[in-house]
Amino acid sequence: MPVQDIADAIGDCGPAERADAFRLVAEGLQPEVFAHLDDVRQESLVETLTPDEMRRVMNELSPDDRTALLERLPRDAVKRLLWLLKPGEVREAVRLLGYPEESAGRLMTPDCVKVRGDWSVARALAHIRQLGDERETVNLIYVTEGSGRLLDIVSLRQLVFANPAALVSSLADESLITIQPDADREEAVRLIQHYDLSALPVVDVDGRLLGIVTVDDVMDVAEEEATEDFHKMGSVGALHLSLKDARPFLLYRKRIGWLVMLVAVNGIGAIGIKYFEASIEAVVALVFFLPLVIASGGNAGAQAATLMVRALATGDVHARDWLGLFIKELSVALALGLTMGLFVWAAGSMIGGGGLGLAVALAMICVVLVSSLFGLLLPFVLERMNFDPATASAPLITSVADIAGIAIYFLIATVILGLPMPGA
Amino acid sequence: MPVQDIADAIGDCGPAERADAFRLVAEGLQPEVFAHLDDVRQESLVETLTPDEMRRVMNELSPDDRTALLERLPRDAVKRLLWLLKPGEVREAVRLLGYPEESAGRLMTPDCVKVRGDWSVARALAHIRQLGDERETVNLIYVTEGSGRLLDIVSLRQLVFANPAALVSSLADESLITIQPDADREEAVRLIQHYDLSALPVVDVDGRLLGIVTVDDVMDVAEEEATEDFHKMGSVGALHLSLKDARPFLLYRKRIGWLVMLVAVNGIGAIGIKYFEASIEAVVALVFFLPLVIASGGNAGAQAATLMVRALATGDVHARDWLGLFIKELSVALALGLTMGLFVWAAGSMIGGGGLGLAVALAMICVVLVSSLFGLLLPFVLERMNFDPATASAPLITSVADIAGIAIYFLIATVILGLPMPGA
Numbered sequence: 001m002p003v004q005d006i007a008d009a010i011g012d013c014g015p016a017e018r019a020d021a022f023r024l025v026a027e028g029l030q031p032e033v034f035a036h037l038d039d040v041r042q043e044s045l046v047e048t049l050t051p052d053e054m055r056r057v058m059n060e061l062s063p064d065d066r067t068a069l070l071e072r073l074p075r076d077a078v079k080r081l082l083w084l085l086k087p088g089e090v091r092e093a094v095r096l097l098g099y100p101e102e103s104a105g106r107l108m109t110p111d112c113v114k115v116r117g118d119w120s121v122a123r124a125l126a127h128i129r130q131l132g133d134e135r136e137t138v139n140l141i142y143v144t145e146g147s148g149r150l151l152d153i154v155s156l157r158q159l160v161f162a163n164p165a166a167l168v169s170s171l172a173d174e175s176l177i178t179i180q181p182d183a184d185r186e187e188a189v190r191l192i193q194h195y196d197l198s199a200l201p202v203v204d205v206d207g208r209l210l211g212i213v214t215v216d217d218v219m220d221v222a223e224e225e226a227t228e229d230f231h232k233m234g235s236v237g238a239l240h241l242s243l244k245d246a247r248p249f250l251l252y253r254k255r256i257g258w259l260v261m262l263v264a265v266n267g268i269g270a271i272g273i274k275y276f277e278a279s280i281e282a283v284v285a286l287v288f289f290l291p292l293v294i295a296s297g298g299n300a301g302a303q304a305a306t307l308m309v310r311a312l313a314t315g316d317v318h319a320r321d322w323l324g325l326f327i328k329e330l331s332v333a334l335a336l337g338l339t340m341g342l343f344v345w346a347a348g349s350m351i352g353g354g355g356l357g358l359a360v361a362l363a364m365i366c367v368v369l370v371s372s373l374f375g376l377l378l379p380f381v382l383e384r385m386n387f388d389p390a391t392a393s394a395p396l397i398t399s400v401a402d403i404a405g406i407a408i409y410f411l412i413a414t415v416i417l418g419l420p421m422p423g424a
Numbered sequence: 425m426p427v428q429d430i431a432d433a434i435g436d437c438g439p440a441e442r443a444d445a446f447r448l449v450a451e452g453l454q455p456e457v458f459a460h461l462d463d464v465r466q467e468s469l470v471e472t473l474t475p476d477e478m479r480r481v482m483n484e485l486s487p488d489d490r491t492a493l494l495e496r497l498p499r500d501a502v503k504r505l506l507w508l509l510k511p512g513e514v515r516e517a518v519r520l521l522g523y524p525e526e527s528a529g530r531l532m533t534p535d536c537v538k539v540r541g542d543w544s545v546a547r548a549l550a551h552i553r554q555l556g557d558e559r560e561t562v563n564l565i566y567v568t569e570g571s572g573r574l575l576d577i578v579s580l581r582q583l584v585f586a587n588p589a590a591l592v593s594s595l596a597d598e599s600l601i602t603i604q605p606d607a608d609r610e611e612a613v614r615l616i617q618h619y620d621l622s623a624l625p626v627v628d629v630d631g632r633l634l635g636i637v638t639v640d641d642v643m644d645v646a647e648e649e650a651t652e653d654f655h656k657m658g659s660v661g662a663l664h665l666s667l668k669d670a671r672p673f674l675l676y677r678k679r680i681g682w683l684v685m686l687v688a689v690n691g692i693g694a695i696g697i698k699y700f701e702a703s704i705e706a707v708v709a710l711v712f713f714l715p716l717v718i719a720s721g722g723n724a725g726a727q728a729a730t731l732m733v734r735a736l737a738t739g740d741v742h743a744r745d746w747l748g749l750f751i752k753e754l755s756v757a758l759a760l761g762l763t764m765g766l767f768v769w770a771a772g773s774m775i776g777g778g779g780l781g782l783a784v785a786l787a788m789i790c791v792v793l794v795s796s797l798f799g800l801l802l803p804f805v806l807e808r809m810n811f812d813p814a815t816a817s818a819p820l821i822t823s824v825a826d827i828a829g830i831a832i833y834f835l836i837a838t839v840i841l842g843l844p845m846p847g848a
Contacts, residue, residue, distance in 0.1 A: 002599050004619050129585050138581045139563035157562050160584050161553050175426050193647070195428050196640035198622055215639055216620040219646065223617070226650040227734055233657060234730025234818060235723060243735040244745060251756045255727050256763055262723050263767055266716040273712045274775070280708055287704055287711050288697045291826055292690040294715060299659060299686050299819040303679050306658025310651055311667040321668060332675045339680055343687055351698070394658060394818040395723040402715055 003029060007036035019048040031060035040245045042069055046077060055084040064109040064217060067096045071106065104188040105181030107221065108202045108211035114142045117151050117169035121162045128156070140199055140212075143168055148208040150201055152176055178203045181210055185221050190315060192218045229313050232390035233306065235262070258395065265399040269294075269406045276410035279419045285352035286413055289344065289360045293367055294405030296340055298398030301371030304329060305397045308379040312389045322380040326373065333372035337365035359413040366408045371401035427453060431460035443472040455484035464669045466493055470501060479508040488533040488641060491520045495530065528612040529605030531645065532626045532635035538566045541575050541593035545586045552580070564623055564636075567592055572632040574625055576600055602627045605634055609645055614739060616642045653737050656814035657730065659686070682819065689823040693718075693830045700834035703843045709776035710837055713768065713784045717791055718829030720764055722822030725795030728753060729821045732803040736813045746804040750797065757796035761789035783837040790832045795825035 006025060010033065013021045022045060025033050034042065034057050046054065046069075058066065058081055070078050070093060082090055092110060099105025113131060115124040128141065141159060143151045152172035162171055178201045179188055192200050192215055199212040228238045237254035239246055273280070273290075280286055308325070311317040317325065341361040349357030375397045379389035414421055430449060434457065437445045446469060449457050458466065458481050470478065470493075482490065482505055494502050494517060506514055516534060523529025537555060539548040552565065565583060567575045576596035586595055602625050603612055616624050616639055623636040652662045661678035663670055697704070697714075704710055732749070735741040741749065765785040773781030799821045803813035838845055 002601070002619055125584075128581075139579065155563065156580050156584065157552075160549075160580065177426065193640075193643050195426055198639070215622070215643070216617075219617050219639070219643060222643065222646065223650075223738060226647075226654075227738065230650075230654060230657070230734045231730060233654070234727050236727050236730055239731075242740050243731055243749065244741055248752055248755045248759070251731075251752070252759045255724070255756070256760055259720065259723055259727075259760060259764055260767060263716065263720055263764055266719050267771060269719075270712045270716050270771070273715070274709075277708055280704075280711055284701055284704055285698075287714075288694045290711075291697070291715060291718060291830065292687065292694050295690050295693075295823060295826055296683065296687055298822070299683055300679070302819055303658050303660050303683075306655060306660055307663075307667055307675075310654045314647060314651065316666050317668055325667065328672055328675070331672045332679070335672070335676045336680055336683060340683055340687055343684065347691065347694070395726055395822075398722070398818075398822060399719060402719055406715065 003032045004036050006033050011037060011041050015044055018044060022049070023053070027056065031057050031062075035061060035065040038245075039072060039241055043073065046073065046081070051084060054081065058084050059086055059089055062109055062111060063092055063096060063211075064107055064214075066093055067106055070097055071101065099181050102185050103181060104179045104183045104185055104200075104202055104213055105210075107185050107188060107213045107217050108181060109214070110211040112142055112199070112201075112209070112212045113138055113140075114144050114209065115168055117143045117145060117167065117172070119168050120164065121159055121166050121168060121171075122164035124168050125159055125164070128159075142201060142209055142212075143172060144209055147206075150176065150178065150203050150207055150209040153201065176201075178207075179213070180205070186225060188213045189218050189222045189225070193222070225313070229309065229388075229390040232388060233309060233393050235259070235393040235395040258393070262395055262399045265396075266402060269399075269403045272403060272406040272410070275422050276406075276414065278422060279410055279414050279417075282419050283352070283356070283413070283417060285356055286359075286410070288351065289348060289356075290406070290409060292344065293360060293363050293409050294402045295398075296364060297367035297371035297405045298401040300333060300336055300368045301375030301397040301401045302394040304333070304372045304375035305379055305392045305394065308376055309389045309392060312379055312383055319380055319383050322377070326376060329372055329376045330369075333369045334365070336372070337368035340368060341365045355417050356413075359416040360409075362416070363405075363409040363412045366412065367401070367405040370404050370408065371397070374400060374404070427456045428460050430457050435461060435465050439468055442468060446473070447477070451480065455481050455486075459485060459489040462669075463496060463665055467497065470497065470505070475508060478505065482508050483510055483513055486533055486535060487516055487520060487635075488531055488638075490517055491530055494521055495525065523605050526609050527605060528603045528607045528609050528624075528626055528637055529634070531609050531612060531637045531641050532605065533638070534635040536566055536623070536625075536633075536636045537562055537564075538568050538633065539592055541567045541569060541591065541596070543592050544588065545583055545590050545592060545595075546588035548592050549583055549588070552583075566625060566633055566636075567596060568633055571630075574600065574602065574627050574631055574633040577625065600625075602631075603637070604629070609637075610649060612637045613642050613646045613649070617646070649737070653733065653812075653814040656812060657733060657817050659683070659817040659819040682817070686819055686823045689820075690826060693823075693827045696827060696830040696834070699846050700830075700838065702846060703834055703838050703841075706843050707776070707780070707837070707841060709780055710783075710834070712775065713772060713780075714830070714833060716768065717784060717787050717833050718826045719822075720768075720788060721791035721795035721829045722825040724757060724760055724792045725799030725821040725825045726818040728757070728796045728799035729803055729816045729818065732800055733813045733816060736803055736807055743804055743807050746801070750800060753796055753800045754793075757793045758789070760796070761792035764792060765789045779841050780837075783840040784833075786840070787829075787833040787836045790836065791825070791829045794828050794832065795821070798824060798828070 010021045113128055115127055139156045141154050143154055145151055154171045158171050177191055177195050179191060181202050188200055199214045201212050202210045204210055235258040341364040344364050345357045345361035348360035378392040382391050383389045434445045537552055539551055563580045565578050567578055569575055578595045582595050601615055601619050603615060605626050612624055623638045625636050626634045628634055655662060659682040765788040768788050769781045769785035772784035802816040806815050807813045
């Protein structure tokens, strides 16, 4: 049974039986099973296992999984767990935790197979054999200088079928992609994805090999980041745990902030409507089309923002591309507005006469245009200001589009229907 | 220079120079560079390269990349390219294209290293050496029976350090994860991600090895699927190409369908408002708070839908979990509604008196509750009906919430303010 499935089975146990179920796992497999449990279940085991049991797990956990656990725990739990580690492991754990949050260093494991470039192939193979099975990725061998500087990567296959007397350095092909430990982990995702790597070496400023980031860790990060962007687009704060495990109060906290802020934004719209009170009293039919026009603007704006936020996240477009996309959006939004304007012109004319139909159609075109361009620009502005572009969420765009829509709609209607301007 | 960077450089060339730039690449690298070009650029090269140049590329392209190209091209271009292939390659290409769209079979490459379980380790190693460098992933060796049935996977490392006289089958550990070729490619993503595999073997119903799906292909698929869901959440049709390459008309087509449909949905809201015309004429202040209340409902509903759509996509929740999540959402949405109701109660009372304040607050609570529950349920209903849950887009939820909001708001206000019921 694969460790991942054992972990799933333990995950499905209730909190009371979880520790007992974990104790049933063969001791040698416990660290690996622990690594595959999700955050909530790891933390509950940290609370319930005895120090001796946790000592075994902590010392055998691979360094990247250990970092992922320690970085989430409160300070006193971290201290308690570090006490359980062997001296060498403590140093390593503390060093890895020293890298910035969400950096490549936090994802890295120092466990990788290193050989010297000036060794013979035979000596390198003997060295690899000696290391045993414990290294995470043994099919890639890291070739270093005496100083520890990374020269190249060779595959086990290359070594196995090379002349045993040849120098390892003679196999090098000098195409080396590396990352620094304090780089953003999304950069590690991008490099591994772009260059189809199974592991990405992490080097310090002098090019010395510190460890590797493996493709399986990076896949998890990519999914996490996509989920975070997804939630942000829906105006939900990052959860960092399963929806099933999230308590109602946590969900409330992650949602209420944005909702209240959006109520405030929409409050400005309410003031805007009040300003045009006289127009409404004169032509009540204006109100029928109000939500329709402003919602359509919001929808078009949300579309534009969605396209930009995702394209910025995947690296498909960059901040410098904004002008070209703006010009393209100008024509697209105009065409969208004209099409939708045609529909509401017919409806408006039927219900409220030709004047209202014209007003509604013109307002629709302007609102769709303004909202689309706003939806396109906001992600770029946020990116430029070093905010996450995904903060330009659909609800935010919709709410701002509502304000613009209210102003545009009543202004156009007041002029076309010849109503008295407020304050005039 | 890595092939990916050569491909990027060629991608940056204008359409006129692209073919010439491609011709500058060493012939041996051309197929790999071609594979790393994006869809639009591959298709432009198919149009501009000579048949002889395309023959070389097509015959050397790895089978999975070839499938990815052929499945996008129009029928006559496919025919033309198949003519360029060697007989064996044609058969393979046609076989791979025979699997359903978006299936694991379409992602698969038959190029993998197979050895027989009844061979000695020494014979297996000699066989691997003979195969040369052409296989995609040579660190994993697939152990089969005489019938072609897959028995197990061993690593090159295991073979290298095993007793040369031992049978290959003695190294097997019998933990085998496989997939069938007509399974959904998202299932392949899920398996590779869950079990941290670098390649997933594809087998037929009799367990015979057909090929493998590699982790780098799967990462691209995961990103594509996330982008598709992202776009759907924003009511944009799937683009399948770079935003920079998309022509305005394509963008218009991908957006107008949903927008017009949503205009129709919002049209129902317009009819709803007309129904309460008398209430508006009696208390114009009702209109001030209308967009605020319905937008807030839409925002809360979009949040709930966002959480569910993403959780269903990542496998965090399943269709069967709906009831528990519904009950949790009940309490969360009630708390959200109460908080937001408090804010608008204060504003409503100040502007329109205590009656209006109460009406607005009560309507807010009901609208947030109804919209949140609708936003939660719709993705599950869609999933159950075998539609993509992401069709429950933020704009769709917002627009439906608008209709419900209009009805709830005016009903509550009409009752609380003692206005005459329409039609009464």
